[in-house]
Amino acid sequence: MRKLLTSPNAMALSASEQSIYQNTLTFVADLSLNLMAVKVTNHPDNFLDWCKELHRICAHDLNRDLLNPDQEKPLKKLQQTLANGVSACQLKMARVIPWPLFVNFMHDNASRQALTERLRLLDYLSSICDKSFSDMSEEDRLAFAGKHTARHDISVYDFDVEWFASTRAANTFHQYLQTKPQAFDQALAHIPLAGEVTESDYLRFVDAFKAIFAADDSAKNATLSVATRLLAMRRPDQFIALTSTKMSSLSVGLGVVKLNQQSFDDYWHEMILTLRNTAWWRSDKPSDETELKLWQYRATLIDLFLFADNNLAANSNYLKMRDKPSKTKIGVVRSLKRSKESAEAIVDKALAEDDLPDFIHNMRSTIVNSVKDGKTVDQAITLMRNIFG
Structure with a gap:
């Protein structure tokens, strides 16, 4: 770990990278004993990969059970400083790449x-x-x-x-x-x-x-x-x-x-x-x-x-919306009112499917009203199928 922490001294750092490195060392001081307990096998030779590796160590290899409550704040600041270092290096690269x-x-x-x-x-x-x-x-x-x-x-x-x-x-x-x-x-x-x-x-x-x-x-x-x-x-x-x-x-x-x-x-x-x-x-x-x-x-x-x-x-x-489990009380269906424009866009996208029968297309306005009132488009089309199919 000591070798990793000091390796940027041998790198040709820009002024902004040197500033990020010095800020990093400020927060490392509060976490030195915890960091020294981590076994390091990867020793990058450039500042971008160095920031990525130390950030990875802080996120995954550091034993958080050994952290004192007052070390949580410097750890968070250290991770943010390293994230800033990654951004700075990658954007610096963006200035010159074809x-x-x-x-x-x-x-x-x-x-x-x-x-x-x-x-x-x-x-x-x-x-x-x-x-x-x-x-x-x-x-x-x-x-x-x-x-x-x-x-x-x-x-x-x-x-x-x-x-x-x-x-x-x-x-x-x-x-x-x-x-x-x-x-x-x-x-x-x-x-x-x-x-x-x-x-x-x-x-x-x-x-x-x-x-x-x-x-x-x-x-x-x-x-x-x-x-x-x-x-x-x-x-x-x-x-x-x-x-x-x-x-x-x-x-x-x-x-x-x-x-x-x-x-x-x-x-x-x-x-x-x-x-x-x-x-x-x-x-x-x-x-x-x-x-x-x-x-x-x-x-x-x-x-x-x-x-x-x-x-x-x-x-x-x-x-988050796609994967959110449905939460409804027994006997109560929670619906979300939509604007007419939004309901029309949802229905028109569904009606673009090739396998829908003509009578479903002919009931577009009814389906739009159902979706506008809160039903999903699948619910509205299924209802029309069950009634008129």
Whole structure:
């Protein structure tokens, strides 16, 4: 263990990596006796793998029964510091790798980072991005904006809508999105759906976005996180979706000034322009279908270079809803009311199946009403079969 802990001294660390290493040693001091009891067989020769190995040891090899209560906090901080180190190193790598290595990295981390589910979210939003918020169902608006609810029926929303950036805590934003959807439509209209997005396009969006919150002295709620969620979902090839947590990791890893919730100028001039100078982002449009999808979403997919533990994919809101056991009281069926738009989307997806008889298709409106009132689409179709089949 002593050899492992001191090995970064022999590595050529950058200033940010050296800072992460020194922070690591601060928390190691409180856990030294516990760590020394662990037998180490893997001695990485680079800082990225060193951070991964020590993080793995803390998570799986450390005897937690020997920890004192006052050691839990430094252990948690040590793990977070090592996670930050992994993110910083992987993002540093992202600044220099070409497109083929970017693709390989996506595939290598696909399972841990829930890439398939993330792509389903981006595909779905791509299919509705030409709609205005005013014309979207409430569920679609929330999917675009990043807030997962129980009304996101898993037969339509087979993904966690909060991947890339959750806006669940942005209460004022969601209030305005519900009452002033046209204002957000007008702001996003400055960002073209295809082709180059210029600085002037972005600045016009920012001005319109801030103006929504300025009317009643709630300007502090016009945060960069919320703005970038909207931008990245509209143009995932151009923008990175931020959260307060991701700002620090991305700033360090990409070597740009540290952003905060009001860093609208730095987001463009530092983060987005740095992104546009990477070899993989500037690569030509690929002909391979699988690579093409990654290329179309490449800016937002920089999330996959951030640290992910083994539980990240399993914490998907979609999987939790899908795998949640049904809890109903005897004699009581709990149903969930849905909007008409959501019910229609669920029913139309089910009616697209080839093996349904014509009389079921002819009863679409009846089935929609049943689903709107809370039945699942399978329950509604089965009922129609039993009555009229």
